[in-house]
Every structure is written in C-alpha cells, then in structure tokens.
Amino acid sequence: MRIDKKVFLLILILISACAPxxxxxxxxxxxxxxxxxxAEPTSxxxxxxxxxxxxxxxxxxERPQYALDVTLDYDAHALRVDETIYYPNHSGSxxxxxxxxxxxxxxxxxxxxxxxxxxGEAAAxxxxxxxxxxxxxxxxLPAGGxxxxxxxxxxxxxxxxxxxxxxxxxxxxxxxxRQINLVNxxxxxxxxxxxxxxxxxxxxxxxxxxxxxxxxxxxxxFADSANAPVVAASGIAEAQPDGATRYAIESARAFALxxxxxxxxxxxxxxxxxxxxxxxxLYQEAGQAALQTTxxxxxxxxxxxxxxxxxxxxxxxxxxxxxxxxxxxxxxxxDFYNLYDGTPANYLTFVAAHETAHQWWFEQVGNxxxxxxxxxxxxxxxxxxxxxxxxxxxxxxxxxxxxxDFYNPSGFADIPIYEGxxxxxxxxxxxxxxxxxLDALRQRIGDEAFFAFLQDxxxxxxxxxxxxxxxxxxxxxxxxxxxxxxxxxxxxGAYP
Ligand SMILES: [Zn+2]
Numbered sequence: 001m002r003i004d005k006k007v008f009l010l011i012l013i014l015i016s017a018c019a020p021x022x023x024x025x026x027x028x029x030x031x032x033x034x035x036x037x038x039a040e041p042t043s044x045x046x047x048x049x050x051x052x053x054x055x056x057x058x059x060x061x062e063r064p065q066y067a068l069d070v071t072l073d074y075d076a077h078a079l080r081v082d083e084t085i086y087y088p089n090h091s092g093s094x095x096x097x098x099x100x101x102x103x104x105x106x107x108x109x110x111x112x113x114x115x116x117x118x119x120g121e122a123a124a125x126x127x128x129x130x131x132x133x134x135x136x137x138x139x140x141l142p143a144g145g146x147x148x149x150x151x152x153x154x155x156x157x158x159x160x161x162x163x164x165x166x167x168x169x170x171x172x173x174x175x176x177x178r179q180i181n182l183v184n185x186x187x188x189x190x191x192x193x194x195x196x197x198x199x200x201x202x203x204x205x206x207x208x209x210x211x212x213x214x215x216x217x218x219x220x221x222f223a224d225s226a227n228a229p230v231v232a233a234s235g236i237a238e239a240q241p242d243g244a245t246r247y248a249i250e251s252a253r254a255f256a257l258x259x260x261x262x263x264x265x266x267x268x269x270x271x272x273x274x275x276x277x278x279x280x281x282l283y284q285e286a287g288q289a290a291l292q293t294t295x296x297x298x299x300x301x302x303x304x305x306x307x308x309x310x311x312x313x314x315x316x317x318x319x320x321x322x323x324x325x326x327x328x329x330x331x332x333x334x335d336f337y338n339l340y341d342g343t344p345a346n347y348l349t350f351v352a353a354h355e356t357a358h359q360w361w362f363e364q365v366g367n368x369x370x371x372x373x374x375x376x377x378x379x380x381x382x383x384x385x386x387x388x389x390x391x392x393x394x395x396x397x398x399x400x401x402x403x404x405d406f407y408n409p410s411g412f413a414d415i416p417i418y419e420g421x422x423x424x425x426x427x428x429x430x431x432x433x434x435x436x437x438l439d440a441l442r443q444r445i446g447d448e449a450f451f452a453f454l455q456d457x458x459x460x461x462x463x464x465x466x467x468x469x470x471x472x473x474x475x476x477x478x479x480x481x482x483x484x485x486x487x488x489x490x491x492x493g494a495y496p
Contacts, residue, residue: 060144061088063251063463064214068186073223074259077157077175079182085149087141087189094140098149099197100133101209103173103184106202107158114152132199133187151187160320172206172331176319178280180229182257183326184209191465198465200370203417206324208370211253213463216327218247218255230263232278232314234327249310251463252327253363258316270295273308279317279337286340290315290332290352293344293387297356300390301383304451305360306458313359315352323351325358325380344392350384350403357383365458366465374413375466377427378434379454385439404432412492413437414468437490444486445479453478472496 069082089095105111105128116123118137125136141147160174160181172181190199191212198210216235221244222228231237234256235249249255264284267276268291275294279287294315302308310328318324318331332355336348357380361367367375384403388395411420411429420426442450457466457474472487472495487495 060090061086061146064088064189064212066186066188066214066216066255068216068218068255070218070220071223072180072220072259074180074227074229074261075224077159077180079155079157079185081151081153081155081186083151083153083186085151085187085189086146087149088146089141089143091192092143094142095192096137096140098135098137098141098147098189099192099199100135100187101131101184101190101199102128102133102187103131103202103209104155106131107156107174110156110158112154112156114154115150116152117150119148131202149189153187155185172318172320172324178262179258179260179319181318181331182259183324184254185257186255188214193465198368200368201418203370204423207373207417209254210368210370210465211366212465213251213253213366215250216248216252216255218257219244220247220257221245227261229259229261230265230278231257231259232263232265232276232316232329233257234312234314234329236311249312249328251309253366254326256326256329258314258318258329258331263317266291268292268295270298271302271308273298273311273313275313275315277315280334283317283337285342286337286348287317289340289342289348290317290337293349293352294356296391297353297383297387298359300387301357301360304386305454306364306462308359309364310359313356315355323355325355325362327363328359330355330358344388345395345398345402350387350399353384353387354380360458364463365461366463367467368465369417371416372414372468373417374415374430374434375468375471377431378413378438381431381435382438385435404435407432409433409436412490414491414493433490437486440486440490441475441483444483445481449479449481468493468495 065086067084071080073079087098102111113128116126118135121138123135124138127134137147157180158174160171161176172183173185174181189212190197191210200208202208218233219240220231225243231245233247234252235247238246240246258278260280262280263278264281264287265276265278266288267274275291275298277287277291294313298308298313312328314329316329316331317337318333321333321335323333324331332348332351336351340346340348358376361376361379369376385396385399388399407424407428409428409432411425411433413430413434415429417426420429453475456478457471460474461470476496
C-alpha cells in the first residue's frame with residue numbers, strides 16, 4: 001500500500017518534472033543555465049521522463065526505493081525475484097551510469113539474471129563482474145531526476161554450514177540444515193560519494209559494503225506455502241490477501257531475512273516497537289534473555305543517543321559463529337546461546353547490547369564499513385559498557401576485563417578491514433582500542449559534553465554516511481578541552 005502511494009506520487013513528480021512545483025525549494029542558480037529548463041506546465045508526460053537531460057528542480061524522492069517480489073523455495077534453497085528500484089540522483093550533477101552491488105554473484109552459479117531494464121527499456125549496456133554491476137544509462141540522469149530500474153533474477157543459495165570451527169568469521173548468506181539467511185541478497189545501488197561509487201572488495205570478515213538509506217518493500221511467498229517456515233525479517237510484516245507477506249521498512253540500510261522451520265519466537269513491546277526473538281527449539285531461556293537484553297538496551301540507547309526509528313526489531317539466532325547487524329534485525333551466534341549461563345555476565349548479553357547499538361551506529365548513522373569501520377564498531381562496543389553501567393553496574397569492570405583487556409588490545413582504531421592481520425588483531429584495534437578511546441574521551445571531556453556530542457552526531461548524520469572527519473569536527477564543537485593526546489594515542493590519521 002505504501003509503495004503504491006509512493007509510485008503514484010513519483011509518477012506525479014515525473015509528469016511535472018519540467019514544471020517547478022509551487023511548494024518546491026527555489027531552483028539552484030545553475031538550473032537557469034540549462035537551455036531546456038523553461039517551464040511548460042501543460043507538457044504531456046514523456047515516455048521516459050526520468051532520463052530527460054533537463055533541469056528538474058521539482059523535489060525528488062528523498063531516498064532510493066526498493067520493491068522486491070520474492071518466491072522462496074525453501075527446500076530447494078532457491079529464490080526468484082522481481083525487483084524494482086527507483087533511484088533518485090542526489091549527487092548534484094548528471095549521472096551517466098549506476099553501479100550496483102550484486103553480492104550473490106560472488107558464488108559460482110549463485111545469481112542468474114533474467115532481465116534488466118532502465119526506464120522501461122531493456123538495458124543495452126551493462127557489465128556484471130563479480131559483485132559489481134556497471135549499468136550505463138541510455139541518457140544522463142539529471143540532478144534531481146529519478147530513474148526506474150527493473151531486475152528479474154534467480155538466486156541459488158550456497159551451503160553455509162560452518163565446516164571449520166576455527167574460521168574466525170562466517171559467511172552468513174546461504175542455507176544450513178535448519179536455516180536460510182538472506183543478507184546482501186538483492187542488487188542495490190551503492191552510494192555515490194564525491195564522484196565515486198563506494199563498492200569495496202569483498203573481505204573475509206564481510207562488512208565491506210556501504211549502504212545508502214533506502215525504503216524497502218518485500219513481498220514474500222513460498223513455493224510450498226502449506227509447509228512455510230517461520231520468517232524473521234527487517235520491517236513490519238503484513239499478511240496479504242493473496243497469501244504473500246509484505247514487509248516494509250523506511251530509511252533502512254540493509255533488508256535481511258532469515259527463515260527456519262525450527263524457529264520459535266517471543267515478543268516484547270518497547271514504546272511503539274515490537275521486539276521479537278527468534279531461536280531454535282531448546283533455547284528458550286537464552287532466546288528470552290536476548291529479548292530482555294535487547295529491550296533494556298533499546299531503552300538505554302534511546303535515552304542516551306536518540307529515538308529508535310523503526311517499529312520492529314528482530315533478534316535472530318544464527319547458525320554461525322558471530323553476531324551481525326542489519327536494519328531492524330540482527331543475528332546472534334548459536335554459540336552465545338549454548339554458552340548462556342542464566343546471568344548477564346556472558347557473550348549473549350553484551351553482544352546483544354552491541355548489535356542493538358548498531359541500530360544507531362550503522363543503521364541511522366551510516367559509515368564506510370570497509371575503510372572506517374571504527375565509526376560504527378567502536379561506538380557499538382562502547383555502548384556495551386553503557387548497557388552494563390545502567391543495568392548491572394557491578395559488571396562494568398568484569399566486562400572491561402573479560403571483553404577487552406583479556407586480549408591486550410593494541411594498534412590504531414582507524415584501520416580499514418583489510419589491515420590488522422587477522423580477525424583478532426583487527427577487532428583489538430578497531431573495536432577495543434576504539435572503545436578505549438571513547439572511554440578516555442568521555443572521562444576527559446565529561447559526560448555532559450560526551451553525550452551531547454553523540455546526540456548531535458546522530459542528529460546531524462542520521463540517514464547519511466558519516467566520516468571520521470565528520471565525527472571529529474562535530475566533537476570539537478562540544479568541548480574546549482584538549483584531547484589531542486588521546487587522538488594521537490589511538491589514531492594514526494590526523495583529524496580536525
Ligand atoms: Zn559490531
């Protein structure tokens with residue numbers, strides 16, 4: 001329903017693309033230089049108005065929109081998808097091409113393209129190489145324009161059961177004997193920042209992708225609807241008359257979905273958000289603990305940082321060995337459920353708090369996860385401490401010792417994922433040295449300035465992709481205290 005309304009609005013925008021709307025902001029001065037920008041209020045809609053190289057001062061879509069019609073064959077580990085993208089050009093200059101990430105194509109035979117069109121015409125000029133699709137536009141997409149891309153494809157999921165328990169990080173995408181995990185599973189337009197498409201090489205830890213905030217609507221049906229699994233997904237679910245389930249979420253970074261016939265679930269309401277914990281049978285106690293921890297963390301972080309933006313949050317037991325954040329959705333490893341001892345002094349609790357914090361640092365304030373991973377990881381790790389301070393203050397020193405000091409972390413916090421010589425040295429530097437910096441900073445500048453800064457950082461960068469420069473530039477505005485020695489100790493880069 002929501003998308004339909006948006007598409008309708010979009011059509012209105014496209015039809016009136018040549019006529020500045022009365023309530024739109026004044027056109028930028030450069031628009032008047034365009035020879036074809038003369039208003040023609042009565043002009044008829046063009047077949048592909050999005051691609052006209054005319055100035056378009058009319059307001060565009062605030063964010064990209066993704067509509068995915070999915071048929072999932074759970075037993076065959078395969079999907080068919082009809083995807084429609086409306087991509088607004090916010091770059092300020094015309095775009096001649098788009099770059100999409102198609103991560104499933106990293107697996108041999110994992111992605112089969114059936115058809116791709118741009119503005120209603122079959123795409124004539126594109127190249128798919130690994131996870132990167134270069135899509136030439138048949139005509140320049142003007143600043144302020146919106147282009148429609150339709151992609152039909154099939155996915156064959158890889159087997160993702162953990163074969164080597166010593167592997168530091170899993171590949172989440174794929175299926176196990178009891179679960180299907182769809183993460184980074186649909187083609188998406190990667191962020192265009194400073195004239196560059198941000199699509200970094202895949203890496204062992206994952207987390208190399210950068211996401212624009214976008215609106216999603218996913219219509220899901222099962223090939224064997226009589227034997228459908230339980231589904232955890234980003235966004236609010238709504239049963240459709242035709243038997244499909246529609247999931248919708250706005251201003252989201254990454255739509256994830258997990259399905260299992262063995263899922264049990266428990267829910268809790270926090271404010272206007274419904275939290276649901278999905279766990280395999282026999283893990284009810286740990287599943288409940290993950291739910292309770294998440295509810296507490298959500299309240300603490302809402303008070304400390306700012307409101308949680310979504311109406312749902314799925315906490316999903318994952319058949320692999322770590323946690324991972326997506327939009328209104330996160331995974332917790334089965335290992336944490338196995339180790340759970342009924343107390344808050346364990347990995348299940350602090351990783352749940354960590355992944356919940358990513359709903360602020362990742363989901364709301366995005367960052368380049370490949371090149372500046374500390375921006376979300378250090379803040380989410382430090383948020384674990386904030387959780388304990390507020391819920392179990394007696395456990396703060398235990399957390400400090402067991403979670404971080406045990407590993408004797410060293411190194412600079414601001415390394416990319418591609419450095420660090422392994423997952424442990426990498427997390428020591430990015431997560432733990434980064435969290436240590438935040439703690440030292442907080443002690444130096446005081447709680448008032450520290451939390452005022454975090455709230456300001458959230459407010460100013462919400463829905464955007466923040467950089468280390470943004471972080472330090474905003475921090476500087478909240479204190480006159482000198483912290484340059486701390487920056488020099490924990491960072492190798494020079495920051496304002
Ligand atoms: Zn994290």
